[in-house]
Amino acid sequence: MKKSILITGVTSGIGKAIAEELLLDSNIQLFGIGRDRTKIQHLINNNVNFTFINFDLFQIDKVEGLFKEEFNDIKFSGFIHCAGIEETLPISLYTPEKVRSIFQINVFSAIELLRFLSKKKHSLDGASFILMSSVMGELGQAGKVGYCSSKAALLGVVKSLALELSKRVIRVNAVLPGIVNTPLTEKLFEQLDEENVRKIKSMHPIGIGEVSDVVGILMYLLSDKSKWVTGQNFKIDGGYSIQ
Amino acid sequence: MEIEKFLKLLVEELELESPLTVTTNLKELEEWDSMVAMMLIGAVSNEFDMTLSAKDIEEITTVQSLINKIGVEKFS
Ligand SMILES: NC(=O)c1ccc[n+]([C@@H]2O[C@H](COP(=O)([O-])OP(=O)(O)OC[C@H]3O[C@@H](n4cnc5c(N)ncnc54)[C@H](OP(=O)(O)O)[C@@H]3O)[C@@H](O)[C@H]2O)c1
Numbered sequence: 282m283k284k285s286i287l288i289t290g291v292t293s294g295i296g297k298a299i300a301e302e303l304l305l306d307s308n309i310q311l312f313g314i315g316r317d318r319t320k321i322q323h324l325i326n327n328n329v330n331f332t333f334i335n336f337d338l339f340q341i342d343k344v345e346g347l348f349k350e351e352f353n354d355i356k357f358s359g360f361i362h363c364a365g366i367e368e369t370l371p372i373s374l375y376t377p378e379k380v381r382s383i384f385q386i387n388v389f390s391a392i393e394l395l396r397f398l399s400k401k402k403h404s405l406d407g408a409s410f411i412l413m414s415s416v417m418g419e420l421g422q423a424g425k426v427g428y429c430s431s432k433a434a435l436l437g438v439v440k441s442l443a444l445e446l447s448k449r450v451i452r453v454n455a456v457l458p459g460i461v462n463t464p465l466t467e468k469l470f471e472q473l474d475e476e477n478v479r480k481i482k483s484m485h486p487i488g489i490g491e492v493s494d495v496v497g498i499l500m501y502l503l504s505d506k507s508k509w510v511t512g513q514n515f516k517i518d519g520g521y522s523i524q
Numbered sequence: 525m526e527i528e529k530f531l532k533l534l535v536e537e538l539e540l541e542s543p544l545t546v547t548t549n550l551k552e553l554e555e556w557d558s559m560v561a562m563m564l565i566g567a568v569s570n571e572f573d574m575t576l577s578a579k580d581i582e583e584i585t586t587v588q589s590l591i592n593k594i595g596v597e598k599f600s
Contacts, residue, residue, distance in 0.1 A: 371559065373537070374566035424562050472565065474578040 283310040283330075285355050286503070289338065289394070290363030292320040294463030295413065298492035299361060299499050300324060304331055312352070314338070314364065338364055338390035339382075348397040359503045360398050360410045362391040362435075367465050369424040369472060380427055387431035392438060399446060406449045409503050412439055414455040414514065416522050432457075436514055443512030452511040454502050459518025461490040486520035494519075525571065527599050531587065537567040546588040564590075572598060 286303060290296035291313025297320070303309050304324065311331045318325060318333055325333045334351055336343070365387050370379065391412055398404050417425060418432030436455055443453040460466055460481060466489075470478050482489055498517055501507050516522050525533075531544045538560050540553065550556060550564075565576045572594050576584075584590050591599055 369562060370566045370569075371563045373539075373563060374570060423559065471577050472575065474582060477578070 283308055284358040285310045285312065286359035286361075287312045287314070287352075287357050287394075287398070288361045288363060289314045289390070290365060290413070291315045291333070292317050294363070294465055295458070295461060295492050295495050295499075296361070296363030297321055297324075298496050299363070300331070302496050302500060304328060312355075312357075338386050341385065341389055341393050344390070344393045344397065348403060352397075352403060355403065356405045357398055357403060358405050358408050360394070360408070361499060361503075362394070362412045364390065365413060365415075365465075367428050367469060369469075370427060371424055372426050375426055383427040384431050384434070387428075388434045388438070391435065395438070395442060399442070399451070401449075404449075404451060406451065407505075407508070408449075408451045409507070410442070410446075410451065410453045411499060411502050412453075412455045414439075414457045416457050416459050416516055416518050418455070418457055419514070419516070420522060439514070440512050447511065450508075452502075452507070454507075454510060454512065455514045456495065456498055456502070457514055457516045457518070458490060458495050459485055459516075459521035461492060461495060463492060484521055484524070485518065486524075488519055490517070490519055525599055527591070530571075530591070530599065533567065533571070534564075534587070538563050544587055546591065547586050549586050550590065551585060568594060 286309055288296050288300055288311065291300050292315030300311060300313055301324065303311050307330065309330060312334060313331065314334050314336045316335060316337055318335060324331055336347060366383055368383060395410065398410065412435045414435040415432040417429045418436050421429055439453050439455040446453060495517060498515055527546065534544055538555065540555055561581050569575050574594065576593065580593050584593060
């Protein structure tokens with residue numbers, strides 16, 4: 282039987298890279314959530330193993346309908362929450378609305394998806410759920426109150442849920458990358474002057490990462506090779522966080 | 525937005541000690557540093573839904589030059 286795997290943020294960066302890797306395996310049925318399908322038209326075209334779902338994760342109240350309509354008879358073996366937004370904003374401008382908006386995508390949408398994924402109807406025993414946090418979930422940086430707190434919140438979700446789902450041997454883990462070369466990082470670097478970009482790069486002892494550098498740990502966590510691994514935070518950052 | 529209102533907004537959001545005019549050079553303000561630049565980017569993003577880049581920040585001098593970056597048509 283084919284393994285069903287769900288990925289959010291499938292249209293870009295890390296989500297797209299893991300989708301490309303998973304689709305090399307004809308035994309995997311992949312479901313990907315995103316908004317802008319044009320960014321992965323090459324994956325969508327003629328790929329019987331891939332179902333793209335155009336869904337705006339701001340609409341949390343529609344997640345229930347998503348499971349009823351799209352995933353009604355699907356039991357997932359894996360889930361990766363890659364959708365996320367990054368922003369730099371000083372606390373003085375962090376209105377409740379702004380805070381809600383970053384948490385909505387980075388945290389609340391994941392919890393709501395997991396609410397359904399945790400049901401027997403929608404997951405197999407032994408499944409693996411992975412949340413994309415960030416080294417910023419454990420560290421701090423000026424202007425990142427929203428990003429850091431939302432990524433830290435995911436670490437709490439991982440530990441609690443790992444215990445809740447242990448009875449079904451469902452594993453829940455977080456991956457915490459340093460700077461990875463993706464559209465998200467391009468946007469971030471655009472807002473910084475060259476000097477700062479150079480500084481950030483030099484803070485990664487073995488350089489900033491490429492998406493292919495993160496795919497390996499995701500494949501490991503999805504596989505049975507990690508079947509005794511749960512509730513953990515995996516930093517993968519070229520040494521950024523050890524200094 | 526009225527220019528007068530914009531000047532007041534900047535003083536408030538950037539927490540400046542003294543009032544601004546369109547000819548004030550932002551970079552010469554005593555308060556100017558990377559944190560104020562960040563607050564400026566945030567304030568402009570909130571008000572005008574546009575993100576100033578690092579290059580924009582580098583090029584800005586006076587408030588007028590900031591207004592030009594944002595787009596004079598957005599001011600009255
Ligand atoms: N890149 C890094 O350096 C880095 C470092 C640490 C952690 N991370 C984390 O890793 C994850 C992936 O990052 P990335 O660099 O691959 O980001 P990215 O290239 O910016 O991609 C973000 C993804 O999130 C989706 N998304 C955003 N808002 C959405 C919404 N309202 N509804 C549905 N989907 C939405 C986007 O889909 P659409 O474009 O189709 O809307 C896109 O597929 C994020 O959680 C990020 O915080 C990244």
